Amino acid sequence: MNDLALQRHKQSVERARSGDREAFSALVNSHYARVWRFLLKWVHNPSDAEELAQETFLAAWQRIGGFRGDSQFSTWLLGIALNLARNHRNRSPAMKEVELPEESLLENLLASGADPADLVADKATLIALEKALGELSGDLREVILLVRLEGLSLEEVSVLLGIPVGTVKSRLFRARDKLAGALAAHLV
Amino acid sequence: MTHMPADPPRDDAVSPDESGSIDSSLTGADEHLLRAVDEGLRQLADCYQALKPPVGALDRLHERLARDAALGDDDLDWLAAAGPGIPRLDDEDR
Numbered sequence: 017m018n019d020l021a022l023q024r025h026k027q028s029v030e031r032a033r034s035g036d037r038e039a040f041s042a043l044v045n046s047h048y049a050r051v052w053r054f055l056l057k058w059v060h061n062p063s064d065a066e067e068l069a070q071e072t073f074l075a076a077w078q079r080i081g082g083f084r085g086d087s088q089f090s091t092w093l094l095g096i097a098l099n100l101a102r103n104h105r106n107r108s109p110a111m112k113e114v115e116l117p118e119e120s121l122l123e124n125l126l127a128s129g130a131d132p133a134d135l136v137a138d139k140a141t142l143i144a145l146e147k148a149l150g151e152l153s154g155d156l157r158e159v160i161l162l163v164r165l166e167g168l169s170l171e172e173v174s175v176l177l178g179i180p181v182g183t184v185k186s187r188l189f190r191a192r193d194k195l196a197g198a199l200a201a202h203l204v
Numbered sequence: 205m206t207h208m209p210a211d212p213p214r215d216d217a218v219s220p221d222e223s224g225s226i227d228s229s230l231t232g233a234d235e236h237l238l239r240a241v242d243e244g245l246r247q248l249a250d251c252y253q254a255l256k257p258p259v260g261a262l263d264r265l266h267e268r269l270a271r272d273a274a275l276g277d278d279d280l281d282w283l284a285a286a287g288p289g290i291p292r293l294d295d296e297d298r
Contacts, residue, residue, distance in 0.1 A: 044262070048262050
């Protein structure tokens with residue numbers, strides 16, 4: 017985002033905080049795709065991700081008056097989305113597999129790649145990695161998804177999860193190590 | 205709940221994991237495996253980044269926001285308190 021776009025974005029946030037629905041609509045347009053993709057990483061189902069994205073923005077509108085700007089607006093939004101994704105996962109752990117198995121998701125992901133030649137690792141390895149991600153404990157999975165798949169900084173993840181940066185680092189370290197172990201088992 | 209956590213809990217950087225002990229493989233993973241993990245995660249991130257929301261999803265969200273705006277915040281609070289099963293506006297219109 018260049019300086020002008022950043023300034024406009026800040027103004028939209030300020031106006032939305034004071035109840036300007038048009039400004040909030042502009043924020044929705046700017047952030048929708050990212051929030052949807054973020055949720056898809058958790059729920060692995062495009063329709064569920066859409067439903068949760070709707071809930072995210074509805075909740076954001078209801079709470080935006082309380083947004084103090086301590087974090088970036090996008091990080092604040094992802095915090096809302098993350099809580100909804102956690103609730104969804106707790107509510108329907110068995111349904112996810114029926115609706116869209118992880119391998120199917122990855123097939124879709126691979127099919128959507130702009131240039132398949134760029135995919136250095138073979139498909140089976142990526143599927144194994146995606147499966148191993150799903151088998152990590154919740155706290156490890158959240159950190160590695162937020163840092164490595166979402167591209168958030170350690171500081172942003174610290175704010176989002178309410179844990180010290182050192183804890184983010186240690187969870188990231190452990191998650192990476194466990195994934196390497198899973199990958200080793202896959203490659204044997 | 206959708207609020208942000210207030211005070212971060214203590215740092216558990218050297219604490220055991222959920223199974224009660226530090227994983228013995230913590231320092232055992234081969235460097236090439238860790239590189240494979242990093243590369244795989246990068247590619248997964250690229251795959252997700254290439255995905256687009258379902259067609260019409262953004263329009264449906266704006267419609268829902270407009271519908272909820274028409275209801276008003278007080279009505280929304282009442283509906284939330286009433287729980288699931290409350291008919292949607294478009295159902296009532298049929």
